[in-house]
Amino acid sequence: MHPDRSPRRAAMLGAMLSVVALVAGGCAGLAGSGPRAASGSLAEAVDLTGQTYVVGSKNFDEQIVLCQISVAALESVGATVTDRCNVGGSDVTRQALLSGDISLYWEYTGTAWASFLQETRKLPDDEVLRELRTRDLAENGVVWLDRAGFDNTYAFVVDGAEATRLGLRTISDMAAYVRSGQPGTVCVETEYHSRADGLRGLQQAYDVEVPRERISVLEQGLIFQSTADGVCLFGEVAATDGRIPGLGLTVLEDDRGYHITYSAVPTIRQDVFDRAPQVAEVFAPIAAALDQRTVQELNGQVSADGRDAREVARDWLAERGFIG
Known part of the structure; x- marks a missing residue:
């Protein structure tokens, strides 16, 4: 048995790592600390x-x-x-x-x-x-x-080129597209998926029901790139996020004023x-x-x-x- 893999050394190493983890957990933000x-x-x-x-x-x-x-x-x-x-x-x-x-x-x-x-x-x-x-x-x-x-209201974005190709300018356009049965995933983050003022209310306001198999729940940070890459056709994001212009995404107008x-x-x-x-x-x-x-x-x-x-x-x- 290699000395570094002995039970005693392994136990000691585990204890040391536990201490490091506790210290790191108690010092959130330490990496960015300074004067x-x-x-x-x-x-x-x-x-x-x-x-x-x-x-x-x-x-x-x-x-x-x-x-x-x-x-x-x-x-x-x-x-x-x-x-x-x-x-x-x-x-x-x-x-x-x-x-x-x-x-x-x-x-x-x-x-x-x-x-x-x-x-x-x-x-x-x-x-x-x-x-x-x-x-x-x-x-x-x-x-x-x-x-x-x-x-920082909710917004739906589409890749700029796709928005032009499909004639998507508003959330009403998005709803009509979903109702038509054409392919395309609607990506939302966890809170929007679960909140009353999120996807459920949006579907009522725009008279559309997104099929469950066409909804993908992602971490919000992944939605931007996934929409730019075409994994998501429609992505739910925060309106003030800097990745919207950075990735060439088009914000769909909330033409029925659903989002507060x-x-x-x-x-x-x-x-x-x-x-x-x-x-x-x-x-x-x-x-x-x-x-x-x-x-x-x-x-x-x-x-x-x-x-x-x-x-x-x-x-x-x-x-x-x-x-x-």
């Missing part, structure tokens, strides 16, 4: 020295970029920040906020309205946000700050907010600067170009003068 963000224009208006925050996010690129923006912004005004970016899906991340595992994260108005409050009313986003602020504070102790200027608005808003526990309400002044100028094009570009740097989300976030904040 604290230096002071910039945010620090001229706000001082959060002595305050502590645990910042979380959901598990996709846009959320991780927003999380890293939040971490750097709070560091730049003197706060002590724990990076818990990439907590999990919507329900897991929301529960982490409610239970106090994290202090804040960016949530979307549409997600909170349809999934958390179980609302089916179609209201303008201004009214949705107004109700969310009132009800989430009263019922759950969650404060909604200023929303950003972009809409998904404005991104920092949400923070009331007890954390009440310690230092001026935290809202940190996020207000950032939210105002995050428009649709900016977010799509930031997302593209991570999703399409492979850059580290932490670097992308800090470069953008520094370019805007928010941090040093």
Whole structure:
């Protein structure tokens, strides 16, 4: 028997690997760690020295970029920040906020309205946000700050050349194509497949039933390339993802207005907010600067170009003068 394969050495190696795994698991985000963000224009208006925050996010690129923006912004005004970016899906991340595992994260108005409050009313986003602020504070102790200027709603995309060849411009066109029985897979990610405001509602709104064998449930990150490669004819994606222009995909118009608005808003526990309400002044100028094009570009740097989300976030904040 080779010495490195002896039972004792194998046991010791297993124990060492277990310790390494535990350390790595407890240090999420360590690989992207580095110096604290230096002071910039945010620090001229706000001082959060002595305050502590645990910042979380959901598990996709846009959320991780927003999380890293939040971490750097709070560091730049003197706060002590724990990076818990990439907590999990919507329900897991929301529960982490409610239970106090994290202090804040960016949530979307549409997600909170349809999934958390179980609302089916179609209201303008201004009214949705107004109700969310009132009800989430009263019922759950969650404060909604200023929303950003972009809409990360659901969208369906088709490869640009295929969209032209088949005359696909709208989701109504997609529905007619599916009803015709012509070949082509509809690819959706897990949440959209299971949520009431996802594929089920879309089929009702557009009077179409997609045959089960023509639905493929994929990780969202795979849908973009799979659609560009022709594996998926129709792909469900986030409207702000930078891979849409990068891969030459065409967004189909939601001509019946089915998908509600998904404005991104920092949400923070009331007890954390009440310690230092001026935290809202940190996020207000950032939210105002995050428009649709900016977010799509930031997302593209991570999703399409492979850059580290932490670097992308800090470069953008520094370019805007928010941090040093």
